[in-house]
Amino acid sequence: MAHVNENYLKLPGNYLFADIAKKVARFSEAHAEAEIIRLGIGDVTRPLAPAIVAAMHKAVDEMGQAATFRGYGPEQGYEFLRRAIIKGDYESRNVSLQADEVFVSDGAKTDVACIQEIFGNDLTFAVADPVYPVYLDSNVMAGHTGDYNAAKKQYDRVVYLPCTAENGFKAQPPKEKTDIVYLCNPSNPTGTAMSRRELTDWVQAAKENKFIIIYDSAYETYITEADVPHSIFEIPGAEEVAIELRSYSKCAGFTGTRCAYVVVPHACKAYTADGRAVALNPLWYRRQCTFFNGTPYVVQRAAEAYYSPEGRAQCLADVAYYMENAHIIRDGLQNAGFTVYGATNSPYAWVQTPNGMKSWDFFDLLLTKAHVVTTPGEGFGPHGEGYLRLTAFGTRENTIRAIARIADLKLFR
Amino acid sequence: MAHVNENYLKLPGNYLFADIAKKVARFSEAHAEAEIIRLGIGDVTRPLAPAIVAAMHKAVDEMGQAATFRGYGPEQGYEFLRRAIIKGDYESRNVSLQADEVFVSDGAKTDVACIQEIFGNDLTFAVADPVYPVYLDSNVMAGHTGDYNAAKKQYDRVVYLPCTAENGFKAQPPKEKTDIVYLCNPSNPTGTAMSRRELTDWVQAAKENKFIIIYDSAYETYITEADVPHSIFEIPGAEEVAIELRSYSKCAGFTGTRCAYVVVPHACKAYTADGRAVALNPLWYRRQCTFFNGTPYVVQRAAEAYYSPEGRAQCLADVAYYMENAHIIRDGLQNAGFTVYGATNSPYAWVQTPNGMKSWDFFDLLLTKAHVVTTPGEGFGPHGEGYLRLTAFGTRENTIRAIARIADLKLFR
Structure with missing residues (x-):
């Protein structure tokens, strides 16, 4: 009689990105008019370099x-x-x-x-x-x-x-x-x-x-x-x-x-x-x-x-593009009153939630009010509570729009 | 102090295909003129189909x-x-x-x-x-x-x-x-x-x-x-x-x-x-x-x-090509007096060694006398002793020449 690897059964049933996807799908269904911008998953969007x-x-x-x-x-x-x-x-x-x-x-x-x-x-x-x-x-x-x-x-x-x-x-x-x-x-x-x-x-x-x-x-x-x-x-x-x-x-x-x-x-x-x-x-x-x-x-x-030489130059141009996005996220959110870490040596910004808000609550707020998908820090572990991760891998246009929408919420006034 | 996975240390140090490669390299160095044909490893030779x-x-x-x-x-x-x-x-x-x-x-x-x-x-x-x-x-x-x-x-x-x-x-x-x-x-x-x-x-x-x-x-x-x-x-x-x-x-x-x-x-x-x-x-x-x-x-x-439809037809043509090789191996060796299994529903022929010869000895004989590389059955487990595996994945020309060389050894006369 074959036994299963019972260590697998220790894993909690919910997966971070699956939970996010479900929440986004649910919101999207109820609000077909909302144009959602995704700065959640760390996936690139620039095509492969010509070389x-x-x-x-x-x-x-x-x-x-x-x-x-x-x-x-x-x-x-x-x-x-x-x-x-x-x-x-x-x-x-x-x-x-x-x-x-x-x-x-x-x-x-x-x-x-x-x-x-x-x-x-x-x-x-x-x-x-x-x-x-x-x-x-x-x-x-x-x-x-x-x-x-x-x-x-x-x-x-x-x-x-x-x-x-x-x-x-x-x-x-x-x-x-x-x-x-x-x-x-x-x-x-x-x-x-x-x-x-x-x-x-x-x-x-x-x-x-x-x-x-x-x-x-x-x-x-x-x-x-x-x-x-x-x-x-x-x-x-x-x-x-x-x-x-x-x-x-x-x-x-x-x-x-x-x-x-x-x-x-x-x-x-x-x-x-x-x-x-x-x-x-x-x-x-x-x-x-x-x-x-x-x-x-x-x-x-x-x-x-x-x-x-061509391949490296083309890829570094894409990296520079993403890093410009990272700076737009970092500077834009800082100007809006947020405390932001990262985004200097990394395509990820680690954003403190306003007023001690829980990270899933702030995730929900950004999804429903700004139509921006992020990743709640708590999904990466208990010490991630109180933070969100935003990624710089979107397009320039979407990144600018997403940050403008978040700033427009005027959460620090 | 990190421990290694000691199960790895149970593995015998010699790997079948590495051992074969070494033997072939040694023979090849000593006999630069020998044109070696490889019917050992189960790797294909036909290019990817056009589709x-x-x-x-x-x-x-x-x-x-x-x-x-x-x-x-x-x-x-x-x-x-x-x-x-x-x-x-x-x-x-x-x-x-x-x-x-x-x-x-x-x-x-x-x-x-x-x-x-x-x-x-x-x-x-x-x-x-x-x-x-x-x-x-x-x-x-x-x-x-x-x-x-x-x-x-x-x-x-x-x-x-x-x-x-x-x-x-x-x-x-x-x-x-x-x-x-x-x-x-x-x-x-x-x-x-x-x-x-x-x-x-x-x-x-x-x-x-x-x-x-x-x-x-x-x-x-x-x-x-x-x-x-x-x-x-x-x-x-x-x-x-x-x-x-x-x-x-x-x-x-x-x-x-x-x-x-x-x-x-x-x-x-x-x-x-x-x-x-x-x-x-x-x-x-x-x-x-x-x-x-x-x-x-x-x-x-x-x-x-x-x-x-095109992809399947092109791939099946390659499979038919290899199966024709398999039949050349099977029929050629049977005609030369060998007992041969497989090669009917498979690209592999399983060939009994002549006169109860050990599989590594027969491998050596075919390498040194016919310049053909095979795989000794014993390398796949003790019950493989007394057999060699030949693969049909070579080119038609090489397959025909390899089998002709083995037949020419006249091991059953």
Whole structure:
């Protein structure tokens, strides 16, 4: 008699974005005339860059000819892409990597959800609060947590690192025994970014307390301040304690094209129960070779084109477009009286609700009065209460209109 | 202190195809003049069909325009593809499915390796012997087995179902307590296929003994005999006890394009420890929503084109080409005195070694004397000893030359 994985049953039945979608649908049905603007989900709207489109057409043609057809590729990605990654994302920042330290994948969500599989089942992990839900849910489903405590809105046996206005929304290294820590920098959802100094403290703490940092830098292209590292491997010694995840979703508009990569340095090690150090790189290699059969050839050529001079320039222009949106959101809401965080090194603005309003109540108010969809901070964890996340990935026109509508509510008069 | 997943350390260090690659490289270096023909790995060589290439170009263009650009798609795949699957692969065989029973993915290897995650950790599973290694390795890595027994070449706590000449290389339902059974039909590596009667017995056994069948039908397009079902859901009641996996790798040449799907019927259930029945469909949905972010839009349009009249005709012509290769292998080797199985409903021929030779010895002989690369049956499990797998995915010319070279060795004179 087959048993189900009962860890799945610990997950609360409601999903943040499904709940939002339902509320929006319900409002929309009742108010067909309302023109709704969506600044909720972090999905891009600019089309793929011309250099990327051209590379994909070329690759599609290759796949249509026997002489240039490609069957199974290497599970860890073609060397042409891994070399382009090292040159474009790391050597340009004085970080040297070997090709077999890079693993190309179909998306950062897959990578970040699956990376826990190479660790022992007795895993204790830490996440920021508020946090991107996948870090947490993947570990719940793998059995690395206790039950969900509905009153606390937290799982037992998880180390939560509160991110509040007091600490600048920056997670502090855990004091409790912790095996791995998920760090997103610049952070989703708060849009704040840790400096070189702060990240150096994290690497130091990881060495001292022997935890591994799972470093999600999906938003690194949005960094504008010189003091914020683009890779954790810019911090000396990080290669011994960190795994880095990158994605083409936000830097090149690949949310529907699907490509990402993981860097697992040879120097990064964990331990057997009897204390023997084991390199994580061959474990992830083995995981990928058994559970994955490579990223589509056409998509790998698309990602490679991101590193061409034209591709990079075109993609950076899109990033600049989104960042201009971010500034419109930040400045517009600040001028209207709001307290706004993020939106400087990130496409996300983290907006304090007016007069201590609950985040779902403010979500409802903006939906019904301004016809603007946002994401309630409480959906990312209890310390997100009192905030909303707004994303800069809309069109310029919609972003301007949405902010004008919110300002027109005159909530601070 | 982070612990590693020590289950990974149970895996023997040598991988079948890596071992083969090393042997071939060593021979090749020493004999630069030898023109090696590869009939080892099951990778296709025909280019993508023109209808599929056209659909991909169109989709790439859509991704390059703001008005038609697609960001995140549904994790379970676009409805246009799921509807095409149901119409093209199921309704055509009088099987009705609902759209939310189909989950589009990036490959059958991913699906077949990950499906065990929705089951409890106390899982007992059965595999054929010989078998496609991923069924086994994914469960080893998830901790569902005991240690590797080097003498037996088997893992403890796994139910092996011997497939031998005596039972026509057809796995028989397990007598031991088993929770899930992996069945590949037509089988990789033996190339044999179970009939409707035999599959009906399996479904009956699954109902009686409450196990779930993970049914891998990656090779269904190669079926030529009317008596062999293309889907396990052609068997009445199978929807209560089976999950089916399909792939575009072999039917449409997608080994480098990456698309597959899983069918988890609403009626298929497993149990909590205290005996409550739980539908598996929502568990797999939740798994996919947390661990996966959808298949590339361009690839889903490629898969959809497989179901167009032109796409299907073009792909079936390629399948016919490979099957002609299979018959050349089968008939050529039989004429040379070999005993050959498979290659009737499958692109794989399962060839008995001459005079009881060990499969690695015969592999070496064919490599060094005929310059033909094959796969030793023993690499798929102890009951594969005494056999080689040859694949029909080469070019016509190479297939003819390889078989002529093997026949010329006159091993049966």
